[in-house]
Amino acid sequence: MNVKILINASYFVVALLFILGLKSMSSPVTARRGIIWAGVAMVLATLVTFGWPGMSNYTLMVVALAIGGGFATWSGKVVQMTDMPQMVALYNGMGGGAAAAIAAIELARGETHSTVATTLAVLGGLIGTVSFSGSLVAFAKLQGIMKKTFHLPAQNAVNLILAAVTIFCGLAIIISSHLAMFQISVFFLLALVLGAVITMPIGGADMPVVISLFNALTGLAVGFEGFVLNNPALIIAGIVVGSAGTLLTQLMAKAMNRPLTNILFKPITGEAQTGGAGIAGTMKEVSALDAAAMLRYAQKVIIVPGYGMAVGQAQHKVKEMSVLLEEAGITVKFAIHPVAGRMPGHMNVLLAEAGVSYDKIFDLEEINEEFSQADVALVIGANDVVNPAARTDKSSPIYGMPILNVDQAHNVIVIKRGKGAGYSGIENELFYAENTRMLYGSAQQVVNDVIKNIKEMSA
Amino acid sequence: MEGFAALYIFMLAAFTGYEVISRVPVILHTPLMSGSNFVHGVVLVGAMVALGEARTPLEQAIGFIAVLLGAANAAGGYVVTERMLGLFKTGKEGRPDKKN
Numbered sequence: 001m002n003v004k005i006l007i008n009a010s011y012f013v014v015a016l017l018f019i020l021g022l023k024s025m026s027s028p029v030t031a032r033r034g035i036i037w038a039g040v041a042m043v044l045a046t047l048v049t050f051g052w053p054g055m056s057n058y059t060l061m062v063v064a065l066a067i068g069g070g071f072a073t074w075s076g077k078v079v080q081m082t083d084m085p086q087m088v089a090l091y092n093g094m095g096g097g098a099a100a101a102i103a104a105i106e107l108a109r110g111e112t113h114s115t116v117a118t119t120l121a122v123l124g125g126l127i128g129t130v131s132f133s134g135s136l137v138a139f140a141k142l143q144g145i146m147k148k149t150f151h152l153p154a155q156n157a158v159n160l161i162l163a164a165v166t167i168f169c170g171l172a173i174i175i176s177s178h179l180a181m182f183q184i185s186v187f188f189l190l191a192l193v194l195g196a197v198i199t200m201p202i203g204g205a206d207m208p209v210v211i212s213l214f215n216a217l218t219g220l221a222v223g224f225e226g227f228v229l230n231n232p233a234l235i236i237a238g239i240v241v242g243s244a245g246t247l248l249t250q251l252m253a254k255a256m257n258r259p260l261t262n263i264l265f266k267p268i269t270g271e272a273q274t275g276g277a278g279i280a281g282t283m284k285e286v287s288a289l290d291a292a293a294m295l296r297y298a299q300k301v302i303i304v305p306g307y308g309m310a311v312g313q314a315q316h317k318v319k320e321m322s323v324l325l326e327e328a329g330i331t332v333k334f335a336i337h338p339v340a341g342r343m344p345g346h347m348n349v350l351l352a353e354a355g356v357s358y359d360k361i362f363d364l365e366e367i368n369e370e371f372s373q374a375d376v377a378l379v380i381g382a383n384d385v386v387n388p389a390a391r392t393d394k395s396s397p398i399y400g401m402p403i404l405n406v407d408q409a410h411n412v413i414v415i416k417r418g419k420g421a422g423y424s425g426i427e428n429e430l431f432y433a434e435n436t437r438m439l440y441g442s443a444q445q446v447v448n449d450v451i452k453n454i455k456e457m458s459a
Numbered sequence: 460m461e462g463f464a465a466l467y468i469f470m471l472a473a474f475t476g477y478e479v480i481s482r483v484p485v486i487l488h489t490p491l492m493s494g495s496n497f498v499h500g501v502v503l504v505g506a507m508v509a510l511g512e513a514r515t516p517l518e519q520a521i522g523f524i525a526v527l528l529g530a531a532n533a534a535g536g537y538v539v540t541e542r543m544l545g546l547f548k549t550g551k552e553g554r555p556d557k558k559n
Contacts, residue, residue: 018498019475025494025544026483032544038498039537049504055511057519064510064523068530076538087539088493091500095532098502101525105509105518116462212492219499223472226505227465234505236472241495243476248492251480344488352546363485
């Protein structure tokens with residue numbers, strides 16, 4: 001009896017610390033405290049659970065904890081900051097898989113005694129499995145392992161039919177009095193396929209929103225399994241994360257001005273599209289020397305970073321260049337679009353890592369009015385977020401998304417890896433504009449050349 | 460957990476999650492997604508109990524995998540979130556550039 005009371009009291013503290021931790025993480029000032037509190041909660045929950053009465057298989061438990069925990073700690077530490085998004089997808093998928101595995105065990109053992117418990121177990125298993133395979137697909141895509149987006153004929157119909165069949169199997173499990181392993185296996189298998197099939201056609205800037213959705217779904221799955229296991233820590237943590245994650249997903253989708261239904265059912269494919277008439281004009285190239293001159297003799301420069309800067313690991317060089325320009329008396333500001341990069345806040349993280357101070361970084365609403373007074377807008381590896389087609393071209397997949405008014409600057413320099421289409425596969429009118437100059441090359445190399453040239457001009 | 464009590468808890472937990480996220484600046488969207496990803500890693504605790512009560516080899520195998528996955532979610536989620544939040548060190552100025 002005493003042990004149970006101790007465990008439940010500890011779980012209460014755990015739930016409290018999780019909630020306080022998440023709350024702290026919602027403000028920049030207290031954010032770092034938040035994860036530590038949540039970490040303490042996790043350690044407490046784990047230690048206390050070792051004392052759960054009636055358990056065996058302790059060796060297996062410790063080995064599993066060591067392998068899973070060890071691998072994840074190592075991989076989390078060695079990846080570059082730019083790869084964070086896919087790691088979040090990976091770990092989230094694993095959480096979903098864990099919830100699904102719990103559901104599988106509970107169903108196989110016939111442990112669920114009421115219809116409600118069985119329903120929750122089945123639901124948790126379904127959501128957890130879909131999140132598992134979907135997140136793994138998301139990881140593969142962002143990591144570059146899966147290059148093309150697979151678009152099945154009548155994709156939405158296939159998704160719906162598959163989902164219906166899976167749900168039907170789930171219902172069969174709920175109403176049957178005697179469960180066979182076969183039924184359970186088929187159900188989980190279908191759910192696995194469903195998760196993968198839903199995620200495969202999604203590409204482009206939609207991926208972060210999908211990862212956030214899977215995060216919320218895993219939270220929900222964990223919450224449901226918590227009800228099945230009668231574990232308050234899982235219930236509270238799971239439902240709080242499920243709800244928080246859902247709102248976060250909606251906020252992200254709103255920042256892109258793409259409703260969630262569009263993202264799921266009308267995804268932007270990876271193939272290059274022209275979305276209407278071809279673009280008039282030509283792309284005009286410029287050398288690092290000319291670009292340096294334009295920058296050096298400007299009075300106001302706005303830098304627009306994008307995924308290309310992340311891939312080229314150019315953030316430190318960009319900071320160096322901005323410092324050089326400022327020493328020459330030029331005003332330098334950074335404009336961050338909400339979905340620049342692969343995740344909201346992606347660019348902010350990189351610039352912070354390079355030591356760019358907060359008061360130089362502005363978001364879309366703050367800086368959009370200033371582009372018309374900027375002498376040079378320097379676009380580094382950004383594409384869709386500065387594409388004017390989003391304002392006017394109704395047939396464009398990005399129509400309606402708010403963009404940075406780069407085209408209003410006196411001059412535009414675009415640093416780009418090559419002549420290919422961007423993440424969404426759409427041609428960018430900005431590149432063909434009269435006052436735009438293209439500077440081809442890998443971001444780090446190009447910015448380095450520009451820095452050298454600026455130094456020579458300032459010497 | 461009894462029917463209606465469970466419903467109350469569900470509702471209150473859902474409201475809590477919603478409230479925690481409202482009024483979050485965009486720069487914290489990704490760290491918060493990572494942080495909440497870490498928190499649902501507490502599933503590892505449920506997996507421990509499931510494994511602990513497993514009796515047949517099949518149950519033990521699934522339970523082992525469950526604990527492994529749960530531990531990976533928790534550990535990985537913590538490391539990644541901590542790294543992201545490490546960049547919010549000082550409020551007003553960015554960290555001094557390591558290269559200088």
